[in-house]
Amino acid sequence: MTDAPNSLTDVRRRKDAHFASGRGPLRGAALETFTGLNYYPPDPALVFRLPLERSSGAEVTLQTTSGELRQMQEFGAVLVPFEDAESTLTLYAQPGEEAPRSLFLPFRDAGSGSESYGAGRYLDVPTFEGEGGLWVSLDFNLAYHPYCAYGDGWTCPLPPAGNWLQTVVRAGERLH
Numbered sequence: 465m466t467d468a469p470n471s472l473t474d475v476r477r478r479k480d481a482h483f484a485s486g487r488g489p490l491r492g493a494a495l496e497t498f499t500g501l502n503y504y505p506p507d508p509a510l511v512f513r514l515p516l517e518r519s520s521g522a523e524v525t526l527q528t529t530s531g532e533l534r535q536m537q538e539f540g541a542v543l544v545p546f547e548d549a550e551s552t553l554t555l556y557a558q559p560g561e562e563a564p565r566s567l568f569l570p571f572r573d574a575g576s577g578s579e580s581y582g583a584g585r586y587l588d589v590p591t592f593e594g595e596g597g598l599w600v601s602l603d604f605n606l607a608y609h610p611y612c613a614y615g616d617g618w619t620c621p622l623p624p625a626g627n628w629l630q631t632v633v634r635a636g637e638r639l640h
Contacts, residue, residue: 472506472605479608489611489618502638509547510604510635515596516540516555516567523559526570529583529612530619535559539567542600546631553627555589555600566590567600570623571607575632580639581613584623587636607636 480500482488490498519538526534536556544551555567572584585607589600610620 475606476501476503483614489614491615494615502640504605504634504636504638506605507635510633512542512544512602513594514542514544514600514602515594516542516591516598516600518598519554524556524624526556526621526624528619528621529610532619534619534621536568536621537561539564540598542602544602546629546633548631551629551631553629554624564591568621569602569627570621571627571629571633572623573629573631573633575634578639579632579634580607580637581609583610583612583620584627585609585633585636604633604635607633609637 483490483501484495484498486495516539518540522538524536524538526536528534537559539555539557539561541552541554544553553569553571555569557564557567567589569587569589570584571587573580576582576584586609587602587604587607589602592599592601610618612618612620
């Protein structure tokens with residue numbers, strides 16, 4: 465049986481190949497000894513299709529790992545029904561984007577720093593038209609560490625406090 469072209473297995477295989485090619489953030493000894501990223505096993509319970517509650521579209525400033533400031537636009541929020549608690553997360557777009565096909569979700573969870581990168585992880589969130597308006601597809605199995613988790617010289621936005629989850633999200637990339 466073969467995987468579909470955009471299956472989680474294929475996405476992970478392509479990302480590992482990208483890192484191994486030297487086009488990713490790894491350099492020197494880290495690149496020479498690279499055998500693949502660490503991932504949690506897939507969890508279908510961490511895949512959600514949710515209505516997006518549009519926000520005012522205000523521009524906000526996110527802090528980054530390098531101290532630079534990153535301008536983003538608050539695009540909307542979703543109520544995510546995690547198994548142990550519901551959490552509201554804010555999704556972002558580039559300033560001025562009126563109809564983005566994908567939104568940016570920076571988040572931290574209770575495993576950040578021990579199970580996953582301490583500064584948090586990201587999700588690229590596709591949007592689609594659904595009943596009553598705009599919806600999003602959140603698949604935490606695709607959660608990834610920013611490049612700054614793998615090496616110096618990168619500037620990565622930090623998740624705002626409102627996107628810090630009290631639960632551990634055991635999906636996507638992990639440290640070990």
